[in-house]
Amino acid sequence: MSIQSLEFCAPFFKATLIENEALYRVSNNSILLNLSDTPIKANTQSIAFYESKIINNIELQNIERIVLIEGFDAHPNEAKLFENIKQTWALAYDVRGEERLKGVPFWMSPKDTLGNIKFSMYFAGRVPLQVGLHQTHVGFNNLKEIHTQIVGYGKMQQCFEKDIKTLYLEDTLAPGASHKPMYDESGSYPWHQYETITQGVFMAIEMEMSPSQLTEAQQALLATQ
Template identity: 25%
Template sequence: MTEENRSRRLSFDGKYIQASLVETVRDYDANGVVTNLSNEAMIVDGGVSAVVPPWKSTILRGGTIARAERVSIVDVPDATNLGGIMFDGWDWFGNRLAEFPRTTPLFISKHDVVGQVALNPWRFSNHPEPRDETVHYDIQLNLWWAPAKTDAVIHNTHSFLEIHTQIFGLGRIQIFHDQAGENLYREISTAPGDTHDPIVRVADTRHYTYPWHRGWTDEDCVWMAIELHPKTA
């Protein structure tokens, strides 16, 4: 029998962020932004039970997760001096990407591989004509932090499926026709507890097409990247 409520701290748990992973969740009290990291619905207990769909999230303040396969729970208990997060084992993103703009204050936490999942990438991305094919992925998480009015740089290249959960602050995902950012045609608002739908088009099991897009912070923001990396054969 699988042990219930197996939990551990995530690699980005620290002074400013409380972050944990819980698996085989049963009747578990949670405090923070809870993200369902599985293909199964998460059930929240209450006067009327609620469903959090696969790969979506909610905010619980002492609420009880009646049942879930795998969840992350991330909370900012005190936002005082939250910018100090950059000194708590985080890295300025320009240290990892040489061509990153030298004046952009975007910071990244450590990564954490939290498990594996098998899913249909076409259905995951809401493709209008999905193929009938399943792929195995590693689930990798990390956090990002940026102060208000940060342009997190327009890009369109990822070798994985990606969605984001907003942890703290208000922001937007902005989608453009061009890399220059002169032709904005779509915005997705991001508030704490939100996980947006995928913006990717799946070409095949290892090739993904993303539009030109960027994160934009209206306020100081922390958000969690959820990356699904296809496993090697």
């Protein structure tokens, strides 16, 4: 059993990783992201692997592994929040050095790593953001990544080619929402990018594993994409 506070998004939000707990009471508005291939129940609602919901006033049962984000709705002055984030987090280009990020007003939090999962948040400071279509992720092999909207509104775009004119699928993201996984059974990605509808903050969850480590439930989920 484990209830662990994560530091990557402090002091702006509170993140808690909960593993192997029989009961856990949620009394405040929280974004729940399921990190287990076993669905978790919120009353009659089943929340699947890599799916997120806003929950409140509920006792969760038989938790395998979830992350909760609190405080996403505790910032009535978003302009002040964004200015404070820019003073605290680093520019993503300075950290990652990817050419597509050069000159983009895009800040990232520190990362927390637990086992094969990395947690981080990003502030997208321009509309449109134009962060750049990409297929690969620097520093990772067999990455299983999704994004969860925390503040503001965005969208995840998928394209046939490295050209936004070839856009074929777009997921709209409001606070608490995650897009479905884009990777296939071999861990390959289409051309994709996060784009802003408003300035905002989103969370990136990076789970690294070989395709052979995927459970049957995760393979079944991929087959539905």
